[in-house]
Structures are given as C-alpha cells and as structure tokens.
Amino acid sequence: MSNTTGKNKGGGFLAGLRNGLSPMLNKEMRSRTRGWRSPVLLTVYLGLMSVGAVGFVWLNMAQGSTINPQMGLSFYGILVFGLVLLLSFIAPAVAASSISGERERRTYDLLLSTGASLTGIVLGKWLASVAYLLFLVLAALPLLALVFLFGGVPPSTMLMAVLVCLLTGLGYGALGLCLSAVLKRSQAATIVSLVLVFLLIFGTPIAAGIAASNINNNGYAPEYYGAEVQQPGVPWYLFMSPLSALTDAMPGAGEVGMGRGVPLISSIMNELMRQFQPRMNYEYAMKASVSSSAIRGASGPTTGGVDTVKKPGLMASWPYWARFALHQGILVIVSLLVAIAAITPRKPWHIWRARKNASGA
Amino acid sequence: MIKTAGLVKKYGRVAALQGLDLEVPTGAVYGFIGQNGAGKTTTLRILAGLLMPDEGWAELAGRNVVRDPRGVRQVVGYMPDFFGVYDDLRVGEYMLFYASAHGIRGAAAHKLRDDLLELVELGSKREAFVDTLSRGMQQRLCLARSLIHDPAVLLLDEPASGLDPLARVEMREILRELCRMGKTIIISSHILSELADLCTHVGMIREGRLLRQGPLNEMLAGDRVRRFIMRCIGPEEGAAGLIGGWPGAVVSNTGHGQVEFSLTGDAAEAAALLKEIVSVGTQVTHFAQTEQSLEDTFIQLAREVNGA
Numbered sequence: 001m002s003n004t005t006g007k008n009k010g011g012g013f014l015a016g017l018r019n020g021l022s023p024m025l026n027k028e029m030r031s032r033t034r035g036w037r038s039p040v041l042l043t044v045y046l047g048l049m050s051v052g053a054v055g056f057v058w059l060n061m062a063q064g065s066t067i068n069p070q071m072g073l074s075f076y077g078i079l080v081f082g083l084v085l086l087l088s089f090i091a092p093a094v095a096a097s098s099i100s101g102e103r104e105r106r107t108y109d110l111l112l113s114t115g116a117s118l119t120g121i122v123l124g125k126w127l128a129s130v131a132y133l134l135f136l137v138l139a140a141l142p143l144l145a146l147v148f149l150f151g152g153v154p155p156s157t158m159l160m161a162v163l164v165c166l167l168t169g170l171g172y173g174a175l176g177l178c179l180s181a182v183l184k185r186s187q188a189a190t191i192v193s194l195v196l197v198f199l200l201i202f203g204t205p206i207a208a209g210i211a212a213s214n215i216n217n218n219g220y221a222p223e224y225y226g227a228e229v230q231q232p233g234v235p236w237y238l239f240m241s242p243l244s245a246l247t248d249a250m251p252g253a254g255e256v257g258m259g260r261g262v263p264l265i266s267s268i269m270n271e272l273m274r275q276f277q278p279r280m281n282y283e284y285a286m287k288a289s290v291s292s293s294a295i296r297g298a299s300g301p302t303t304g305g306v307d308t309v310k311k312p313g314l315m316a317s318w319p320y321w322a323r324f325a326l327h328q329g330i331l332v333i334v335s336l337l338v339a340i341a342a343i344t345p346r347k348p349w350h351i352w353r354a355r356k357n358a359s360g361a
Numbered sequence: 362m363i364k365t366a367g368l369v370k371k372y373g374r375v376a377a378l379q380g381l382d383l384e385v386p387t388g389a390v391y392g393f394i395g396q397n398g399a400g401k402t403t404t405l406r407i408l409a410g411l412l413m414p415d416e417g418w419a420e421l422a423g424r425n426v427v428r429d430p431r432g433v434r435q436v437v438g439y440m441p442d443f444f445g446v447y448d449d450l451r452v453g454e455y456m457l458f459y460a461s462a463h464g465i466r467g468a469a470a471h472k473l474r475d476d477l478l479e480l481v482e483l484g485s486k487r488e489a490f491v492d493t494l495s496r497g498m499q500q501r502l503c504l505a506r507s508l509i510h511d512p513a514v515l516l517l518d519e520p521a522s523g524l525d526p527l528a529r530v531e532m533r534e535i536l537r538e539l540c541r542m543g544k545t546i547i548i549s550s551h552i553l554s555e556l557a558d559l560c561t562h563v564g565m566i567r568e569g570r571l572l573r574q575g576p577l578n579e580m581l582a583g584d585r586v587r588r589f590i591m592r593c594i595g596p597e598e599g600a601a602g603l604i605g606g607w608p609g610a611v612v613s614n615t616g617h618g619q620v621e622f623s624l625t626g627d628a629a630e631a632a633a634l635l636k637e638i639v640s641v642g643t644q645v646t647h648f649a650q651t652e653q654s655l656e657d658t659f660i661q662l663a664r665e666v667n668g669a
Contacts, residue, residue, distance in 0.1 A: 019462050019464045020462070022461055026458070027454075030449070031447065107444070107445045110459075113409050113410070113434055114462035114510075116462045117431070345410065345412055346430055350413040350427055353416075353427075
C-alpha cells in the first residue's frame with residue numbers, strides 16, 4: 001500500500017469542492033442508470049405525456065376531419081404545461097432523498113469523513129439530480145417535436161419552454177435537496193417538498209389573483225382625470241411559479257391584449273397575467289389604446305395618457321422568464337446554503353466557542 | 362498523537378461526555394472500553410470531526426477537531442459501528458468512489474483499490490456488488506475504505522460487532538497487520554478479551570468519564586485489586602465470613618467449598634489472609650490468584666465507582 005496522501009490530497013476550498021463534485025456526480029449517475037426506479041420513472045413520465053398528447057389529438061380529430069389552425073398551438077400549450085408540471089413535481093421528489101437517503105442508508109458519516117467539502121457534496125448531489133432532470137427534458141423533446149406537424153410554434157418559443165423546464169427543475173430540485181438535509185427522513189422531505197412545490201406553482205398565482213382582485217375592487221382608477229396612478233404591477237411572488245414564465249413560452253401569451261386569440265393554456269396564462277395589469281383594465285374601460293410595451297410589467301407612462309404614472313422598479317421591464325429565472329436563482333442559492341448549514345457538524349456557535357476558548361486560554 | 366481535554370457533549374439534557382481526557386501515544390493500539398451508552402461512539406465521532414464537543418478540545422496529529430476538521434479528516438480513517446453501503450455499486454467502484462472523495466484519482470486510486478482489497482482479502486470480489494457481500498466482508502470492505510487515504514489514525518467503532526467467530530479472527534488478523542504498519546488505532550469494543558489480545562493501551566470509560574487509562578500490562582499487572590479463588594474441605598461459610606471481614610477483601614461468590622473474592626493489596630496481604638484462614642482450622646486445599654483480565658479490571662473499577 002503506497003502512501004499517496006501528500007501527493008493527491010489537495011487542501012483548500014477548490015480541492016474539497018472537487019472531491020465532492022466529481023465522485024458524487026459519478027456515483028449518482030451510475031446508480032440512477034442501474035436501479036429499476038429510473039426506467040420506471042421515465043416510462044411513467046413519458047407515458048403520461050404520450051397519453052395526454054394522443055388523447056388531445058384524438059379528441060380534436062374526432063370533432064371533424066379538418067384540422068383547426070389553432071390545434072397546433074393548443075397541442076403545444078398542453079404539452080409544455082404538462083411537461084413543466086411533471087418536472088415541477090419530479091425534481092423535488094428526485095432530490096428529496098439525496099441527503100436523507102445517505103442518513104437512512106447509514107453512509108452519511110462515511111461520506112462526511114472523506115476529504116469532500118460539504119459544499120462539494122451538496123453541489124454534487126444537486127447537479128446529479130439536475131442532470132437527471134435534463135435527461136428527462138431531453139427525453140421529452142421528441143414528443144414536443146410533434147408540434148411541428150401542426151406548425152405555428154417557432155423554435156425560439158420551444159427553446160424558451162425548455163429553458164423554463166430547466167429553470168423549474170433547478171429551483172425545485174434545490175428545494176427538495178434542502179428539505180432532504182433539514183428533515184433527515186426521505187419520506188418527510190418528499191411530502192413537504194411536494195406540498196411546497198404545489199403551493200409555489202398554484203398557491204402564488206391564487207394569492208396574487210386574490211390580491212389583485214382586492215386592488216381592482218377597491219377602485220384602481222384615479223379619483224380625477226390626471227391624478228397620479230400608483231400601479232402595483234405583477235407581485236414578485238408570482239414569479240416563484242413556473243406558470244408565470246410560461247407566458248413567455250407560449251406563442252402570443254406574452255402579448256397580453258384584448259381579443260388576441262391565444263388557445264387554451266395560453267389563454268389561461270393571459271388571463272392570469274392580465275389580472276395584474278389593472279391599468280390596462282382601466283384604460284380598456286376608457287377605450288384607450290394601450291401599447292404592448294406599456295402593458296408588459298405595467299411599465300412606463302403612456303404616451304397618449306394624461307395621468308402621470310409612477311416609474312416602476314427595475315425588474316418591471318424584465319421579461320417574465322427572466323424574473324422567474326431570478327427567483328429560481330435565489331431559491332437555488334438559499335436552498336443550497338441552508339442544506340450546507342444543515343449538514344455541517346461545525347455550526348457557527350462551535351466556531352465562536354472555539355475562538356472564545358482560544359482567546360481565553 | 363491523540364489528546365483530548367475536558368470533552369463535554371450533551372444531547373439535550375443527557376450528558377454523553379462529562380470532561381473526558383484521553384491520551385493515546387503514536388503507534389498505540391488503544392482499546393476503548395465501556396458499557397453501552399458510556400460515550401465511546403460519541404468520543405470517536407468527535408475525534409473523526411463528525412460531531413463538535415460542547416466544551417473541551419481534541420487534537421489528532423496536531424490538528425484540532427473544532428478549528429481544523431478538514432485537516433482532521435485527512436489524518437483519520439473512521440469506521441462506524443453501524444454503517445451502510447451503496448448497494449448499487451460494485452466493490453471496486455465503491456473503493457474508487459471513496460478514493461476520489463479523498464482526492465485520489467487515476468492510476469494511484471486503482472493501485473490503492475487493488476492493494477487494499479488484497480489486504481482485506483477481497484481481491485476476488487472486486488466486480489461483485491457490495492450488497493451481495495456477507496456482513497464480515499462488508500466490515501472488511503469498510504475497513505479498507507477507511508484506509509484509502511492512508512490515514513495515520515484509525516478510529517474503529519466496534520469493528521467486530523455482528524461478526525461470526527471466523528470473521529472475528531480474520532478481522533483481528535487484519536488489525537494486527539495494521540499495527541505492524543504503524544497506524545495509531547483506537548478500537549472501541551465490548552469484547553474485552555479480543556482487545557486484550559490486540560491492544561497496547563487501554564482506556565476505560567463510564568458515564569462519559571474516563572475511569573482509567575494506560576498501557577495494557579500496567580493496567581493488568583499493576584492493578585491493586587487481585588482476584589483469588591480458595592477451596593477447602595467442608596463447609597466454606599466460616600472462611601467466607603473471615604474473608605469478608607478482612608480489610609480490602611470482597612467476597613464475590615461462594616458455594617461447593619469454594620470462595621471467590623477480590624483483595625486490595627499486594628502478595629504479602631494475600632499471604633497474611635491465607636495464614637489467618639488456616640489458623641482458624643479451615644482445611645485449605647487450593648488458594649490461588651486468578652489471572653486478571655480486562656473484564657475483571659473493568660468490573661472492579663466500575664464497582665469502585667459505584668461504591669464511591
């Protein structure tokens with residue numbers, strides 16, 4: 001047995017990071033391809049998507065021999081909506097056992113006693129689950145490509161949908177990982193993460209809708225013509241839901257406007273986002289024309305309007321997907337930091353106590 | 362090599378360690394003895410950098426477990442009492458995973474894997490899935506894993522627990538080989554007879570406090586408390602009463618013309634007691650000091666503590 005300790009063991013943060021990332025990714029990928037769970041999950045996932053797609057086409061074709069021009073868009077809308085929803089729930093479920101599973105398997109202590117840093121371990125676990133989600137997204141691409149049979153969806157929009165899927169997986173996967181580190185048991189982590197994800201997806205739009213309806217009901221129109229209008233814009237927490245970003249991934253859905261024909265899911269998105277554009281409602285009622293750029297994020301004073309609108313915040317000019325990306329980014333960072341803090345044996349108070357003892361000695 | 366001072370660890374209101382002071386010299390095989398819940402595993406987890414003490418400090422090879430846990434992990438190989446394996450990995454992959462987690466990659470990792478698997482006699486199982494190994498083989502694999510980064514210190518928590526007699530013998534042989542390699546080893550175990558065969562030093566812990574520690578031969582030979590067995594013709598009650606009344610003597614067992622007792626003091630004290638027993642007319646056929654075992658020493662110490 002040769003002594004390679006000095007030569008191979010690097011000190012410092014980067015070495016610890018690499019010692020965690022490299023073996024973790026390698027092992028997780030190997031494990032996922034070997035077990036029975038992965039093929040079963042993939043089969044169920046693609047099966048659900050396929051059943052939805054076939055069912056939709058079958059229902060539409062049953063109505064007549066002609067193909068409605070809107071059918072492609074609706075088909076795409078349903079597919080993307082289903083894809084995002086499935087990934088939203090698969091991502092935390094996949095990650096929720098990553099750290100608690102080590103505890104349950106009693107490999108946790110062995111892992112922590114290696115040269116891998118906690119950051120490396122957590123990042124390795126997270127990236128492994130992200131890689132698996134990427135695999136799931138890629139696996140669904142052929143199904144998405146069916147949309148091209150009907151036409152009407154530009155590839156850029158489809159790429160945007162893939163981006164939203166990935167962002168969803170990144171954020172919610174990190175949330176699942178965080179709960180896995182905090183809650184210790186995989187079952188508890190899975191349940192709590194699924195409930196939280198459900199609330200984030202559907203709860204935030206509902207809460208935002210209720211808030212917006214209150215604003216509308218309380219009279220959003222200025223008291224007199226020319227009065228200053230304070231527009232609340234879209235509430236920030238709405239962008240914790242991938243549904244908000246889907247408005248950018250649906251053709252026409254981002255261009256919120258009256259009477260624009262956007263099929264099915266896109267219409268839902270439109271209606272949802274329109275709820276947060278009270279100014280538009282007001283102006284619509286006043287039969288005023290509204291420019292698309294002004295509507296998006298309730299930004300900018302209208303050129304034709306006479307009332308003065310307060311300037312919105314910086315984020316108001318961002319596209320929805322970018323705001324969703326920002327929120328997912330924050331979710332990822334916070335979740336990973338909490339996960340690292342949860343698994344570290346050396347809590348801040350230990351360091352503080354050690355320093356105190358050292359200074360006292 | 363290993364030193365702790367005033368280690369305190371509490372789990373809620375339960376104090377697992379209450380000011381533990383250990384001292385393990387370099388190259389020693391230190392047997393860590395104690396009952397269930399005495400604080401052995403907590404101590405080993407603190408030494409491995411997996412648990413932080415509430416008070417006190419611990420150093421391994423000059424590295425402080427609180428201030429430099431990463432440094433500690435570089436010099437420590439830890440084998441917990443209960444551990445799991447990644448059942449979807451092969452034995453060779455399992456070893457390479459931990460090698461990589463210690464920063465050892467490429468040809469060096471492959472060589473280490475092969476060498477260590479040979480050391481623990483699992484070379485032929487390299488391609489087998491870990492979960493197909495027997496309990497004894499998994500223990501040996503875990504030991505090999507803890508050696509992957511060539512640590513100077515090995516912390517083995519009940520390494521022979523759950524093993525059949527043959528697997529225990531195999532494990533003991535491997536540990537002897539590691540002793541010859543100059544590793545400093547702390548072994549916690551309930552099977553005290555096995556520790557006596559293997560250890561150079563012993564520490565006895567009870568309720569989070571160290572009762573005694575030192576070189577094994579000193580612990581056994583230098584013990585003030587000796588155990589004796591006396592046999593006589595006829596009833597032993599009279600002799601037992603006399604022994605029980607002798608200063609420093611404690612009768613542990615009587616019956617069938619036999620008295621077992623412990624005596625605090627040297628050989629002259631034992632001779633004086635024997636003379637007294639004979640002088641009252643007891644026909645003594647056998648009077649001998651029994652061989653002191655680690656178990657005896659531990660039990661006596663525990664009784665002393667209880668008596669105190």
